[in-house]
Amino acid sequence: MPANLTPEFIAARNRLQQAKSDEERLDALQDMLATIPKHKGTEKMQADIRRRIAKLKDKAEQRRKSGKGGATGFHVEREGAAQLALVGPPNVGKSALLAALTNAHPDVAPYPMSTFKPLPGMMLYEDVQVQLVDLPPISAEYTEGWVYGIVRLADAVVLCWDLASDAAAEDMEQVIELLGERMITLSDAPSVALDWRAVRRRTVVIGLKADLAPEGVDTLSRWAEGRFPWLAVSTTTGAGLEECRRLLFGAADIVRVYTKKPGKPADMGQPYTVKQGDTVTDVVAHIHREFVDKLRFVRIWGSTKFEGQHAPLDHPVQDGDVLEIHLV
Numbered sequence: 001m002p003a004n005l006t007p008e009f010i011a012a013r014n015r016l017q018q019a020k021s022d023e024e025r026l027d028a029l030q031d032m033l034a035t036i037p038k039h040k041g042t043e044k045m046q047a048d049i050r051r052r053i054a055k056l057k058d059k060a061e062q063r064r065k066s067g068k069g070g071a072t073g074f075h076v077e078r079e080g081a082a083q084l085a086l087v088g089p090p091n092v093g094k095s096a097l098l099a100a101l102t103n104a105h106p107d108v109a110p111y112p113m114s115t116f117k118p119l120p121g122m123m124l125y126e127d128v129q130v131q132l133v134d135l136p137p138i139s140a141e142y143t144e145g146w147v148y149g150i151v152r153l154a155d156a157v158v159l160c161w162d163l164a165s166d167a168a169a170e171d172m173e174q175v176i177e178l179l180g181e182r183m184i185t186l187s188d189a190p191s192v193a194l195d196w197r198a199v200r201r202r203t204v205v206i207g208l209k210a211d212l213a214p215e216g217v218d219t220l221s222r223w224a225e226g227r228f229p230w231l232a233v234s235t236t237t238g239a240g241l242e243e244c245r246r247l248l249f250g251a252a253d254i255v256r257v258y259t260k261k262p263g264k265p266a267d268m269g270q271p272y273t274v275k276q277g278d279t280v281t282d283v284v285a286h287i288h289r290e291f292v293d294k295l296r297f298v299r300i301w302g303s304t305k306f307e308g309q310h311a312p313l314d315h316p317v318q319d320g321d322v323l324e325i326h327l328v
């Protein structure tokens with residue numbers, strides 16, 4: 001059994017064991033493929049999962065052709081330091097937000113239900129890339145199961161709110177209720193798997209169309225206060241978008257760590273990214289698994305009391321820390 005299976009992978013595997021329909025099985029397998037650590041030790045397992053997905057998709061396709069229905073679903077390959085899902089009711093501006101913050105070119109349209117499959121885009125925040133995934137809207141009538149699957153797997157949720165709509169609060173409560181029925185709880189606390197099925201996802205709220213309806217900000221503020229961090233933006237004028245990048249990066253709970261060689265300045269190029277709460281040992285393992293066994297000590301600049309002090313290996317690193325790793 002390969003080591004280092006993530007809690008998300010194990011939760012998806014448990015879901016597979018408990019699945020009662022092919023749709024649930026496919027959903028669980030796609031989650032497993034998205035969360036399985038990609039290294040040599042899991043290659044056979046990955047191939048097996050892919051084979052099972054292909055088989056179920058074939059079966060669904062056969063059913064579809066014979067007129068018996070059957071959804072195939074989608075999954076999004078992870079890229080960058082974290083994956084954030086754009087979630088909300090129809091026509092609020094989710095796709096416009098993806099277009100404004102990333103390199104992606106989604107269809108943006110003045111009518112509801114214009115997005116029907118997931119579209120990822122990469123958002124650059126300072127020196128780190130974060131993946132945003134545009135999704136079809138969440139509504140009681142139309143949302144397919146795989147949409148919830150992607151939300152469940154994302155590192156955090158960006159709830160998109162229409163400042164120009166009188167029904168914004170009502171619509172949002174419905175989105176939250178629909179997610180809740182699928183065991184996805186939105187919160188302003190860090191994302192976590194609660195058990196084999198239920199997850200809690202860190203959430204921020206972005207109010208769109210601030211240019212059209214600045215008066216809508218009051219309603220959003222009253223609704224979100226004490227519940228989720230929020231921000232009003234306009235994808236048309238660009239107002240608030242810089243701040244939005246910062247808020248989204250914060251929601252991803254990523255910590256950037258830099259390294260240096262003894263006697264040399266820090267390498268401030270590409271940071272290593274780990275999760276909030278990860279320790280010095282986690283960082284070393286992330287850089288190179290074999291380094292952990294060869295580790296003598298680590299000096300750290302940033303989050304410790306004294307610059308360059310020897311760091312306890314269980315010390316949680318902070319965003320911007322510089323590590324000098326000494327091996328045997």
Ligand SMILES: Nc1nc2c(ncn2[C@@H]2O[C@H](COP(=O)(O)OP(=O)(O)OP(=O)(O)O)[C@@H](O)[C@H]2O)c(=O)[nH]1
Pocket residue numbers: 088089090091092093094095096097107108109110111112113114115116135136137208209210211212233234235236237
């Ligand atoms: N004035 C203004 N219009 C916006 C803004 N953001 C989005 N829109 C408009 O709102 C409409 C809906 O935008 P979309 O991005 O397609 O909305 P969506 O949430 O992706 O919609 P679905 O995919 O159908 O759920 C489009 O006409 C956009 O041009 C904004 O900040 N200001």
Ligand SMILES: [Mg+2]
Pocket residue numbers: 094095096107108114115134135136
């Ligand atoms: Mg859309």
